[in-house]
Amino acid sequence: MDEEQPDVAPVVEATADDIATMEIRGAAAIGDAAAEALATQAERSDASTPAAFRDQLRAAAKELYETRPTAVSLPNALRYVLRGIEGETVPELRESTIGQAREFQADLEQAQERLGEVGANRLRDGDVVMTHCHSTDALSCVEAALDAGKHVEAIVKETRPRKQGHITAEQLREWDVPVTLVVDNAARRYLDDADHVLVGADSIAADGSVINKIGTSGLAVNARERGVPVMVAAQTIKLHPDTMTGHTVEIEMRDESEVLSETEYADITGGDRADDGLTVENPAFDVTPPRHVDAIVTERGQFPPESIVTLMRELFGETTGEPWEV
Ligand code: RUB
DSSP states (O other): OOOOOOOOOHHHHHHHHHHHTTSSOSHHHHHHHHHHHHHHHHHHOOOSSHHHHHHHHHHHHHHHHTSOSSOTHHHHHHHHHHHTOOOSSHHHHHHHHHHHHHHHHHHHHHHHHHHHHHHHTTOOTTOEEEEOSOOHHHHHHHHHHHHTTOOOEEEEEOOTTTTTHHHHHHHHHHTTOOEEEEOGGGHHHHHTTOSEEEEOOSEEOTTSOEEEETTHHHHHHHHHHHTOOEEEEOOGGGBOGGGGGTOOOOOOBOOGGGTSOHHHHHHHHTTOTTOTTOOOOOBOEEEEOGGGOOEEEETTEEEOGGGHHHHHHHHHOSOOOOGGGO
16 A cells, blocks of 8 residues: 655645746755745644654655756755754744745845855956856846946857846846847857856856856856856855765756757658657756866855865765655
């Protein structure tokens, strides 16, 4: 007989679905949404015993964890909330869970603001940044520079296949920043007009490698060749603790439909859906080696990528098993 599964609130399932389908996207937003979902799970739990409450919370965390594999802000958010819960009764546990989630969300917001101030110091009045994908951490550096009265312009890469560059362009135009939108293939040509490449990160590995939207590594290589510094804006929840013990970061492979519509597929194969000679690969992220990155900007200051491991040790210590696997 099947063991009964702990009840997970429908809203947790909805959040998991939104993350998987990228209605909620970007590492910081994913971490924030995961913490919110755990708080709601706690609020709505019908558990009658502390053990049942914890089981439900672990099941909710596991469901959220399994949505997207690359952004470490997701497991870091779940760990933060789950590991901090205290209490002997269901009401105590409920209050503690909600408190932990709110604390995580407040820290996240504050860290992004602080990171922006640190990153803005790298931007001079009149500088042009080239962006890739849409990163709220990266844009917080631009926002802080604007708040400090600097004029900043942007060359925004479209970022195929999901065109997150459009979100970046929209945000920058809201701030009245002049934007030049280019297709990804035009990036090298426009690097001569840029003073910085400014990107975010989904995960940072212990050796200082930056895992970010596919295309970041090629952009960084070109920037190095053109002498344009590469600045990565990443709050410390983007640091991947497992990489301290030699684990690699899984790169998410997404559906081919994001790259090729049904009609385009049919055009290429002459309408043969069963054509096994056509493969479409859609990796969502890539790895930029530390030698192509000039600085990682965090709320704790800016670091050469090779030294980020010191900060990781300080923040995470030795890693242990996952709280949702107990
Ligand atoms: C988003 C992406 C962003 C990072 C950082 O990829 O690669 O650069 O997540 O974003 P996707 P932020 O669109 O596939 O989620 O700074 O907002 O955390």
